[in-house]
Amino acid sequence: MECVFGLVGNGFAIVAADTSAVHSILLHKNNEDKIMALDSHKLIAASGEPGDRVQFTEYVQKNVSLYQFRNGIPLTTAAAANFTRGELATALRKNPYSVNILMAGYDKEAGASLYYIDYIATLHKVDKGAFGYGSYFSLSTMDRHYRSDMSVEEAIELVDKCILEIRSRLVIAPPNFVIKIVDKDGAREYGWRLSVKDVTTASV
Amino acid sequence: MSVIKSNKLEEEDLGETFFGLACRLSWDSAFYCPENERKVSSEKEEREMARYDRAITVFSPDGHLFQVEYALEAVRKGNAAVGVRGTDTVVLAVEKKSTPKLQDSRSARKIVSLDNHIALACAGLKADARVLINKARIECQSHRLTLEDPVTVEYITRYIAGLQQKYTQSGGVRPFGLSTLIVGFDPYSRVPSLYQTDPSGTFSAWKANATGRNSNSIREFLEKNYKETSGQETIKLAIRALLEVVESGGKNIEVAVMTREESGLRQLEEAEIDVIVAEIEAEKAAAEAAKKGPPKET
Numbered sequence: 001m002e003c004v005f006g007l008v009g010n011g012f013a014i015v016a017a018d019t020s021a022v023h024s025i026l027l028h029k030n031n032e033d034k035i036m037a038l039d040s041h042k043l044i045a046a047s048g049e050p051g052d053r054v055q056f057t058e059y060v061q062k063n064v065s066l067y068q069f070r071n072g073i074p075l076t077t078a079a080a081a082n083f084t085r086g087e088l089a090t091a092l093r094k095n096p097y098s099v100n101i102l103m104a105g106y107d108k109e110a111g112a113s114l115y116y117i118d119y120i121a122t123l124h125k126v127d128k129g130a131f132g133y134g135s136y137f138s139l140s141t142m143d144r145h146y147r148s149d150m151s152v153e154e155a156i157e158l159v160d161k162c163i164l165e166i167r168s169r170l171v172i173a174p175p176n177f178v179i180k181i182v183d184k185d186g187a188r189e190y191g192w193r194l195s196v197k198d199v200t201t202a203s204v
Numbered sequence: 205m206s207v208i209k210s211n212k213l214e215e216e217d218l219g220e221t222f223f224g225l226a227c228r229l230s231w232d233s234a235f236y237c238p239e240n241e242r243k244v245s246s247e248k249e250e251r252e253m254a255r256y257d258r259a260i261t262v263f264s265p266d267g268h269l270f271q272v273e274y275a276l277e278a279v280r281k282g283n284a285a286v287g288v289r290g291t292d293t294v295v296l297a298v299e300k301k302s303t304p305k306l307q308d309s310r311s312a313r314k315i316v317s318l319d320n321h322i323a324l325a326c327a328g329l330k331a332d333a334r335v336l337i338n339k340a341r342i343e344c345q346s347h348r349l350t351l352e353d354p355v356t357v358e359y360i361t362r363y364i365a366g367l368q369q370k371y372t373q374s375g376g377v378r379p380f381g382l383s384t385l386i387v388g389f390d391p392y393s394r395v396p397s398l399y400q401t402d403p404s405g406t407f408s409a410w411k412a413n414a415t416g417r418n419s420n421s422i423r424e425f426l427e428k429n430y431k432e433t434s435g436q437e438t439i440k441l442a443i444r445a446l447l448e449v450v451e452s453g454g455k456n457i458e459v460a461v462m463t464r465e466e467s468g469l470r471q472l473e474e475a476e477i478d479v480i481v482a483e484i485e486a487e488k489a490a491a492e493a494a495k496k497g498p499p500k501e502t
Contacts, residue, residue, distance in 0.1 A: 058349055059349060062345040062346070062348055062349040065345055065348075066341060066342060066345045069317055069318070069319065069341045069345075070338065070341060
């Protein structure tokens with residue numbers, strides 16, 4: 001039900017995630033931001049158990065901050081991804097976290113990178129990745145249209161194609177998506193793709 | 205709220221409770237396994253451990269804690285450190301003893317950031333400082349994780365002072381041999397603060413203070429010359445105070461500034477410090493000349 005996907009372009013990485021907070025048949029809110037900024041140049045898009053998702057990503061974020069204060073320099077994306085994976089692996093056979101993560105980051109030396117980390121602590125460095133039922137559609141769409149070194153405009157076109165595919169083919173498709181980008185200038189929100197806005201009695 | 209710490213002397217429960225897991229925050233703890241800590245010790249080990257359990261810091265007949273007082277002596281031998289609180293700026297200035305030619309001065313930073321809005325300078329045993337600063341940094345992040353809020357300056361000061369006090373009342377340990385000056389701005393209210401802690405574990409807030417070598421002379425100077433300042437004036441006051449006991453020059457002083465608007469600690473470059481020192485010298489010379497001037501005319 002939760003759709004998260006991302007891809008790497010020319011000097012940037014984009015991640016998109018749905019923004020529904022669901023509990024059984026109830027939609028709590030449709031503007032839940034599931035992409036957290038780990039630091040100035042890293043994004044972590046997570047899907048899974050709502051409690052685990054927030055707890056685990058915040059835990060990773062605070063440890064990444066701690067590293068920065070202790071050592072005066074930020075972690076590289078690869079190091080942060082490996083740390084995250086290590087924490088998932090340690091907890092796996094005791095108290096597993098049910099969180100799937102796509103970590104996007106930009107380092108001066110390594111450029112833009114995307115890491116696929118699933119809930120059983122698999123770690124892969126990828127050019128494109130996706131989680132959830134939406135991955136059946138977004139991964140196929142990306143496989144068809146992705147080229148290495150795409151520009152931001154081309155990448156956003158591809159992201160929109162994926163969102164369209166998810167919306168038209170997934171039976172309980174999430175209505176809204178958020179898109180975030182990370183490049184040499186840092187991590188920031190790129191935009192939202194809304195098909196349902198919050199309805200309040202005042203506006204009806 | 206139990207936080208799993210890697211220090212064996214902590215009395216808090218190290219069990220993997222749900223809260224413990226959620227609050228667990230430490231690079232050390234990533235490699236720390238509670239199971240390894242709790243092992244059955246032999247009788248011989250028990251006896252050896254018992255020898256080191258005796259408290260080092262005990263009361264003297266006339267009510268003194270000599271270990272704490274000796275720790276304060278160690279502080280008095282440390283480098284001079286000055287802290288000044290302005291209306292929108294807080295400044296820390298520390299004496300830099302001449303760096304050996306081959307040493308990379310950037311690795312021996314004396315003023316450190318605990319968080320984006322808190323900085324610390326200390327006088328005394330630098331190795332003890334490293335340990336204390338590390339724990340404080342963990343606490344800053346831990347607080348952010350569990351309370352979704354950055355620490356206030358008073359909170360982290362209380363925490364550091366609490367740590368220092370714990371080591372005056374535990375078995376087999378000696379107190380930390382350092383006093384700290386902690387500056388920062390509270391989150392949201394952005395009120396500036398300056399606090400000082402010492403080896404006994406007491407802390408208090410100050411408008412301006414000094415610790416380390418010749419701190420009494422610096423404090424006297426500050427008492428005479430303190431007034432509410434802001435921006436560049438606060439920096440000048442701190443440097444002027446430090447120059448009372450330190451040789452003039454940018455390479456003998458390390459200065460760091462935090463302002464209400466910007467986040468983060470700004471370390472001043474040697475060149476910047478030299479400029480301010482030159483200004484101060486010029487002002488001093490002008491004041492001297494003014495004093496000598498009028499009497500000549502009579």
